[in-house]
Amino acid sequence: MPDQSPPLWLRILRFPATLMVLGFVLFVACYVLTQVAASVPLVRHSPLQPLVALAGSVLGIWLYTLFQRRVEGQASADYAVSHAGLEAALGAATGAALFSATVLGVWALGDLRFAGPGDPFAALWAVLAMAIFSGIYEELIFRGLLFRHLETMLGSWAALLLTSALFGAVHMANPHATWFAAFAIAAEAGVLLGAAYMYTRRLWLASGLHAAWNFTQGWVFSVPVSGGKVAGGLVLTTRSGPELITGGAFGLEASVVALAVAGGAGLVLLAMALRRDGAQPPMWRRPAAVG
Numbered sequence: 106m107p108d109q110s111p112p113l114w115l116r117i118l119r120f121p122a123t124l125m126v127l128g129f130v131l132f133v134a135c136y137v138l139t140q141v142a143a144s145v146p147l148v149r150h151s152p153l154q155p156l157v158a159l160a161g162s163v164l165g166i167w168l169y170t171l172f173q174r175r176v177e178g179q180a181s182a183d184y185a186v187s188h189a190g191l192e193a194a195l196g197a198a199t200g201a202a203l204f205s206a207t208v209l210g211v212w213a214l215g216d217l218r219f220a221g222p223g224d225p226f227a228a229l230w231a232v233l234a235m236a237i238f239s240g241i242y243e244e245l246i247f248r249g250l251l252f253r254h255l256e257t258m259l260g261s262w263a264a265l266l267l268t269s270a271l272f273g274a275v276h277m278a279n280p281h282a283t284w285f286a287a288f289a290i291a292a293e294a295g296v297l298l299g300a301a302y303m304y305t306r307r308l309w310l311a312s313g314l315h316a317a318w319n320f321t322q323g324w325v326f327s328v329p330v331s332g333g334k335v336a337g338g339l340v341l342t343t344r345s346g347p348e349l350i351t352g353g354a355f356g357l358e359a360s361v362v363a364l365a366v367a368g369g370a371g372l373v374l375l376a377m378a379l380r381r382d383g384a385q386p387p388m389w390r391r392p393a394a395v396g
Contacts, residue, residue: 124177125254129246131172135165136242143234150231158234162241169245183249183308192305196313203314203367204321208328208342210362216346223327228336232323235330240316247272248302248311261303261384265375269295279332279355286352286359290331293364294318297371303378318367322357329356 110116117123139161148154166184173181211217247268256264273291276282294315301311323330327338332355344351352359 118176119178121254121257125250127176128169128172128250128254132165132169132242132246132250135161135168136238136246139165139242140238143238152230154230155233155237158237162237165242165245169249182306183253185307188305188307189309192307192309193313196301196310196315197317198313199370200314200317200319201321201325203370204318204326204357204363207357207360207363207366208326210366211344211350211357211360214346214350214362216344216350218343218345220341220343223337223339223341225324225339228338229324232320232330232335232338235323235333236316236320239319240312240314244298244302244308244312244315248298249308252299252302256385258388260387260390263387265296265299265303268299272298276331280334281329281332281354283353283355283359285349286332286355289359289361289364293358293367293371296375297367300371300375300378304374304381306382329354331356331358 111119139158142148142161143154143157148157170181170184173179173183208217212219251271252264252268255267259267269291272295273287273289276290277284277287279286298311298315301314302308304310319330322328323333323335324338325340327335327341328344329335344357348359349361351357352363357363
């Protein structure tokens with residue numbers, strides 16, 4: 106019989122490392138361009154800003170599914186519409202609850218105070234746009250592209266470790282970042298969001314978690330989001346005390362309380378994911394396909 110295997114160029118193109126690099130470049134470019142569009146003076150700090158962020162994110166999702174079908178040569182399940190509402194809502198509720206638990210934990214230790222109501226519209230549009238961008242694009246890039254292809258090549262444990270470490274490392278570029286802040290982001294968010302993807306094998310749960318965590322800290326409790334100061338939100342809060350508890354200028358994500366709350370939730374979700382699907386082995390330990 107004639108050789109029916111794909112041509113060499115197509116096998117190279119569809120090798121996971123190639124797809125990971127191509128996808129990373131493409132979607133980081135999309136992320137940057139849509140952020141620029143949402144930051145022009147006419148749009149910034151207006152109701153148009155989250156609308157532009159939403160439109161750019163929908164475009165990113167469409168391009169991602171198209172990339173999977175046309176370039177990767179496989180059906181896209183990461184954004185299955187039938188699961189969107191329930192999983193995104195569950196993720197949003199969980200993200201909001203986890204950050205609220207972190208705030209209450211630091212308050213109970215005496216290092217956070219509620220200073221009264223704020224101006225709900227002072228930073229609403231900017232924080233909402235930021236939450237949409239981070240929830241969609243960062244999950245698309247870190248879990249949809251990097252985690253998925255690393256898992257195919259190196260297995261689930263290596264993919265979780267590498268994407269978590271990289272997720273923490275990129276936050277070193279944020280204002281007021283420290284090595285502990287990067288470690289905390291890796292351990293709490295990297296594991297939690299990676300486990301969310303492993304549990305559902307879709308991006309909706311992780312996106313809802315990520316977006317709601319950021320929106321709750323920035324708008325509901327007026328806390329800096331990964332070092333980025335916000336103009337004020339629904340409730341004004343002040344923090345004073347050891348940086349290990351308050352997170353300092355970086356925000357509560359660099360607090361040991363957030364590390365315990367979100368990190369603990371991440372370990373629980375990871376255990377659930379492993380019970381459901383198990384950990385995938387690296388490619389060299391899988392049986393060869395027959396046929």
